Amino acid sequence: MELDGRKKAILNAIIRNYQETGEPVGSRTISKLSGLQVSPATIRNEMSDLREMGLIAQPHTSAGCIPTDKGYRLYVDEMMEEKHLPSEHRSEDLLIKRVDRVEELLMHMAKLLAQNTKYASMVTGPTYSSNKLKFIQLSRVDSGKLLGVIVLSGNIVKNSFFDIDRELGDEELLRLNLLLNNNLNGLSMEEINLGIITRIKEEAGEFSGVVSDVLDAIAGAVAEDSNPKVYTSGAPNIFMYPELSDGSTASEIISTLEEKESLRPVFEDRGEHHDIQILIGDEIPVESMKDCSVVTASYELEGGVQGKIGIIGPKRMNYEKVVATLKDTMFQLNEAVKKDD
Amino acid sequence: MELDGRKKAILNAIIRNYQETGEPVGSRTISKLSGLQVSPATIRNEMSDLREMGLIAQPHTSAGCIPTDKGYRLYVDEMMEEKHLPSEHRSEDLLIKRVDRVEELLMHMAKLLAQNTKYASMVTGPTYSSNKLKFIQLSRVDSGKLLGVIVLSGNIVKNSFFDIDRELGDEELLRLNLLLNNNLNGLSMEEINLGIITRIKEEAGEFSGVVSDVLDAIAGAVAEDSNPKVYTSGAPNIFMYPELSDGSTASEIISTLEEKESLRPVFEDRGEHHDIQILIGDEIPVESMKDCSVVTASYELEGGVQGKIGIIGPKRMNYEKVVATLKDTMFQLNEAVKKDD
DNA sequence: TGTTAGCACTCACATACGACGAGTGCTAAC
DNA sequence: GTTAGCACTCGTCGTATGTGAGTGCTAACA
Numbered sequence: 238m239e240l241d242g243r244k245k246a247i248l249n250a251i252i253r254n255y256q257e258t259g260e261p262v263g264s265r266t267i268s269k270l271s272g273l274q275v276s277p278a279t280i281r282n283e284m285s286d287l288r289e290m291g292l293i294a295q296p297h298t299s300a301g302c303i304p305t306d307k308g309y310r311l312y313v314d315e316m317m318e319e320k321h322l323p324s325e326h327r328s329e330d331l332l333i334k335r336v337d338r339v340e341e342l343l344m345h346m347a348k349l350l351a352q353n354t355k356y357a358s359m360v361t362g363p364t365y366s367s368n369k370l371k372f373i374q375l376s377r378v379d380s381g382k383l384l385g386v387i388v389l390s391g392n393i394v395k396n397s398f399f400d401i402d403r404e405l406g407d408e409e410l411l412r413l414n415l416l417l418n419n420n421l422n423g424l425s426m427e428e429i430n431l432g433i434i435t436r437i438k439e440e441a442g443e444f445s446g447v448v449s450d451v452l453d454a455i456a457g458a459v460a461e462d463s464n465p466k467v468y469t470s471g472a473p474n475i476f477m478y479p480e481l482s483d484g485s486t487a488s489e490i491i492s493t494l495e496e497k498e499s500l501r502p503v504f505e506d507r508g509e510h511h512d513i514q515i516l517i518g519d520e521i522p523v524e525s526m527k528d529c530s531v532v533t534a535s536y537e538l539e540g541g542v543q544g545k546i547g548i549i550g551p552k553r554m555n556y557e558k559v560v561a562t563l564k565d566t567m568f569q570l571n572e573a574v575k576k577d578d
Numbered sequence: 579m580e581l582d583g584r585k586k587a588i589l590n591a592i593i594r595n596y597q598e599t600g601e602p603v604g605s606r607t608i609s610k611l612s613g614l615q616v617s618p619a620t621i622r623n624e625m626s627d628l629r630e631m632g633l634i635a636q637p638h639t640s641a642g643c644i645p646t647d648k649g650y651r652l653y654v655d656e657m658m659e660e661k662h663l664p665s666e667h668r669s670e671d672l673l674i675k676r677v678d679r680v681e682e683l684l685m686h687m688a689k690l691l692a693q694n695t696k697y698a699s700m701v702t703g704p705t706y707s708s709n710k711l712k713f714i715q716l717s718r719v720d721s722g723k724l725l726g727v728i729v730l731s732g733n734i735v736k737n738s739f740f741d742i743d744r745e746l747g748d749e750e751l752l753r754l755n756l757l758l759n760n761n762l763n764g765l766s767m768e769e770i771n772l773g774i775i776t777r778i779k780e781e782a783g784e785f786s787g788v789v790s791d792v793l794d795a796i797a798g799a800v801a802e803d804s805n806p807k808v809y810t811s812g813a814p815n816i817f818m819y820p821e822l823s824d825g826s827t828a829s830e831i832i833s834t835l836e837e838k839e840s841l842r843p844v845f846e847d848r849g850e851h852h853d854i855q856i857l858i859g860d861e862i863p864v865e866s867m868k869d870c871s872v873v874t875a876s877y878e879l880e881g882g883v884q885g886k887i888g889i890i891g892p893k894r895m896n897y898e899k900v901v902a903t904l905k906d907t908m909f910q911l912n913e914a915v916k917k918d919d
Numbered sequence: 920t921g922t923t924a925g926c927a928c929t930c931a932c933a934t935a936c937g938a939c940g941a942g943t944g945c946t947a948a949c
Numbered sequence: 950g951t952t953a954g955c956a957c958t959c960g961t962c963g964t965a966t967g968t969g970a971g972t973g974c975t976a977a978c979a
Binding site: 371372374376378379384386388392394396398470471472473476482484487488491492495 | 713717729733812832
């Protein structure tokens with residue numbers, strides 16, 4: 238059976254109506270709403286075909302129809318229209334302002350996403366592994382303790398304290414800082430190889446222990462970010478959707494959102510490389526979210542893919558709006574970071 | 579009417595039974611459970627008195643009784659026994675390990691609290707306002723941009739970037755750093771007054787603009803911490819308690835927990851200065867939590883009151899266990915920080 | 920006077936039943 | 950191919966009814 242224009246229009250009408258009401262939609266409603274000049278009986282015949290094709294389903298006999306996962310999939314793949322965000326929403330987004338710490342920027346962004354879409358949002362921290370080391374500074378703060386400041390491109394700052402066995406003089410500290418900066422600045426994490434490490438340690442002489450500590454701290458900073466933090470916001474929004482808010486479903490979703498680690502698989506790329514990825518129902522690699530849909534996008538801080546943002550909502554979410562919001566957020570985030578830089 | 583020993587025992591039995599089951603408890607149950615050798619009829623007479631005193635109430639006529647807020651209040655004030663944590667729980671807590679950033683330590687602590695108690699937990703970041711400035715370092719990272727590192731006692735590190743109008747030479751930067759450190763180190767935020775500021779600016783000469791920026795950053799760091807972040811964990815735990823998990827109640831509580839700012843009033847001290855503070859029902863200054871109880875405690879990082887931790891659960895929460903867990907956490911946190919320092 | 924047994928009474932909860940209505944599936948006519 | 954008509958399905962809602970846990974009260978008892 239083939240999917241002609243009218244069937245498409247009917248499926249479209251079903252999805253749009255169900256998006257708004259959350260109730261199964263019947264042939265009479267479609268007849269009035271779709272713009273097609275046909276009677277409910279005709280619609281019923283077509284719906285019978287759509288059901289046979291697995292695009293819609295009835296919750297029970299003699300009820301209206303709701304889209305199946307397959308129906309939604311067809312919709313987002315072939316029927317969804319690109320939508321531009323109405324201006325009042327964009328202006329809200331402009332609230333993104335200069336913040337010193339990336340972390341706060343991301344949390345703020347998650348919050349805005351949740352507020353604008355009325356779904357739950359999630360944001361991963363950026364991965365810096367392809368970033369370059371920009372600046373290292375060791376300072377004596379206490380006796381027996383050094384403060385190391387590591388700056389990566391993108392002005393990501395990491396701090397670590399190092400315990401040292403014996404005191405360093407001002408002169409020695411200066412020399413050590415020069416040594417580290419001269420040899421490491423401008424290198425990406427992959428470029429810092431054993432050869433370079435050995436050379437630095439040799440030059441550092443009796444301070445090779447400190448150098449080891451510093452390199453460990455750099456490695457640690459990278460490791461932390463190759464497993465970047467996940468931020469979420471708007472979890473309580475799912476209570477607005479009856480199909481998700483019954484006891485155990487809501488509980489599981491909110492638990493998953495709090496246990497942020499378990500969200501990681503959601504962000505993993507599946508083959509096709511679009512900038513927007515939509516997962517529906519069972520396509521989501523997290524058990525507790527099989528009643529949801531997830532839309533994810535990548536954002537860049539500067540050059541190269543850097544992190545992910547995503548929206549979690551009911552399958553009947555407003556995909557157009559979500560996609561438009563995500564795209565807009567990506568754009569604004571890029572702008573914000575450029576200004577920051 | 580006075581509260582004799584038997585009435586107390588009955589109230590105690592009601593509270594304990596209700597804590598476990600969440601169901602109204604009847605005279606028959608108490609007769610068997612309380613250890614008192616009296617018939618249900620006698621218990622009923624006593625319960626009638628307790629009801630008159632406002633310590634217990636019936637959800638409806640011909641139902642068992644549940645404690646009122648007043649009943650819980652009496653219980654926690656006069657009848658609750660100090661309890662020590664069974665060792666298996668303490669060992670879990672020992673997982674607190676060295677973490678570089680205070681933030682992560684606090685989040686980890688919130689998580690442990692929620693796991694151990696099965697209630698929701700909240701933790702405020704520390705307030706540093708009484709802390710002293712320990713170390714300041716300005717470094718040139720990009721041209722036209724300085725990185726400022728500010729270390730407070732307790733090894734709290736803050737980073738800020740400053741834009742500068744004209745380039746500083748190495749010499750000038752060194753002088754500026756010396757100037758700042760010599761004049762500011764060891765001072766608490768309150769001690770940095772206008773006199774000191776004016777003197778530094780004078781000495782800084784043409785760099786007085788940078789000095790202003792640095793002082794602003796310091797003030798900003800303090801402002802941020804006089805309004806410290808609130809961390810929460812275990813929000814989904816409230817789904818385990820039927821009296822809280824019906825639709826709107828759960829939704830409101832979880833929203834409040836996510837909107838962390840609104841939790842702040844909960845931590846405010848009410849007159850009596852105990853290390854543990856228990857708020858029951860309407861005593862909680864947050865509307866959405868009027869069906870809950872909140873137990874809060876103060877923790878110290880080093881010297882002086884510094885932050886708060888708290889547990890949110892149903893009114894029938896296990897107060898002994900919660901108090902014991904909080905005390906234990908306070909203790910362990912102090913230990914952890916000592917080691918860290 | 921305090922305690923207890925007995926008993927009528929209350930009320931939430933569960934079950935059953937019927938009415939209702941939204942919506943379908945099918946058939947026959949256009 | 951489209952439509953009207955109609956029987957049928959099935960979830961929902963309101964009502965009635967029974968059940969049982971648990972009380973309140975009274976009267977008897979120690």
